[in-house]
Amino acid sequence: MLREKLKDILYYNERVNYKTKRLEKLTKKIKSDAKFTDVVKMRNSHTLVDDTIRLQHQKYSRGDDLAEFKVHLEAVLEYRGWQKKYADLLPKNEQKNRIGWEEIREDYLENWLEWLSFAYCLDMGSRYYQQVFQLMGNQGLDALFDNVAVKMGVSSREVSNTLLFKKRFKKLYAVIEAEPEQRPKLMSIYLDAWYELYGSPDLHLMDTNTYVGYWCWEAALIVKLYGIDDSSFIDHEYYPKDLVHWQKGK
Numbered sequence: 001m002l003r004e005k006l007k008d009i010l011y012y013n014e015r016v017n018y019k020t021k022r023l024e025k026l027t028k029k030i031k032s033d034a035k036f037t038d039v040v041k042m043r044n045s046h047t048l049v050d051d052t053i054r055l056q057h058q059k060y061s062r063g064d065d066l067a068e069f070k071v072h073l074e075a076v077l078e079y080r081g082w083q084k085k086y087a088d089l090l091p092k093n094e095q096k097n098r099i100g101w102e103e104i105r106e107d108y109l110e111n112w113l114e115w116l117s118f119a120y121c122l123d124m125g126s127r128y129y130q131q132v133f134q135l136m137g138n139q140g141l142d143a144l145f146d147n148v149a150v151k152m153g154v155s156s157r158e159v160s161n162t163l164l165f166k167k168r169f170k171k172l173y174a175v176i177e178a179e180p181e182q183r184p185k186l187m188s189i190y191l192d193a194w195y196e197l198y199g200s201p202d203l204h205l206m207d208t209n210t211y212v213g214y215w216c217w218e219a220a221l222i223v224k225l226y227g228i229d230d231s232s233f234i235d236h237e238y239y240p241k242d243l244v245h246w247q248k249g250k
Contacts, residue, residue, distance in 0.1 A: 012058060016055065016058050039097050050111060053114055067246075069122060073124055083135075102137060102138075104141055104142060106168055113221055117220045120224055121221070121224050121246055122243075140159065141164065142164040144163060147159060147176055148222075172219075175187050184231075184233070187223065191236045191238055194238050214237070219240075220240045
């Protein structure tokens with residue numbers, strides 16, 4: 001059953017099929033195409049990570065069984081490992097080419113939080129989380145990301161006092177800084193502000209295939225991770241409640 005109502009099932013079937021075929025084609029190319037340089041393989045591996053995360057987004061909107069998403073999460077981890085492997089193979093004078101694909105940026109952090117939301121809510125386990133944060137790196141740079149990492153079990157991580165993307169994530173960071181009894185109200189405030197903070201893209205109004213549903217994935221992560229009572233905002237239009245309340249074996 002569709003979780004997102006602005007598009008119909010045929011639209012999502014088309015987007016999922018397209019993304020699945022694109023992933024299969026690119027994976028085969030990276031594995032077999034000897035013409036690809038290491039820098040190209042690094043970039044294409046980065047694309048595989050992003051596209052697999054987007055595939056999960058599409059499938060969530062379509063209403064797919066969340067238990068089936070674990071295979072995608074394993075794939076994301078593998079592809080991110082490929083990205084690092086090919087980056088490490090670059091000669092010393094080309095190592096600078098990896099920076100733009102690894103250094104924390106606002107859009108990267110959005111993707112990483114989405115990845116972590118699925119991973120934590122679907123209970124991928126501490127070993128998985130440790131591997132993810134090791135591959136992501138960027139420790140000691142952003143207070144939100146560092147605090148999430150520590151809460152997910154990376155206790156030795158250096159934690160920054162600086163929020164890099166204040167306009168985008170200040171309201172979310174306020175949730176984790178607050179006393180537990182204040183967190184539901186602050187999360188509700190963040191959800192209300194989310195669409196504008198996300199850039200008010202209005203993708204659903206465009207005659208393109210870019211729209212795949214508006215979901216505040218980072219809210220799911222923080223709610224689950226910090227044990228926040230979501231009863232006051234559980235039906236918020238941007239809150240992925242099915243992900244938060246997924247239970248193994250059900």
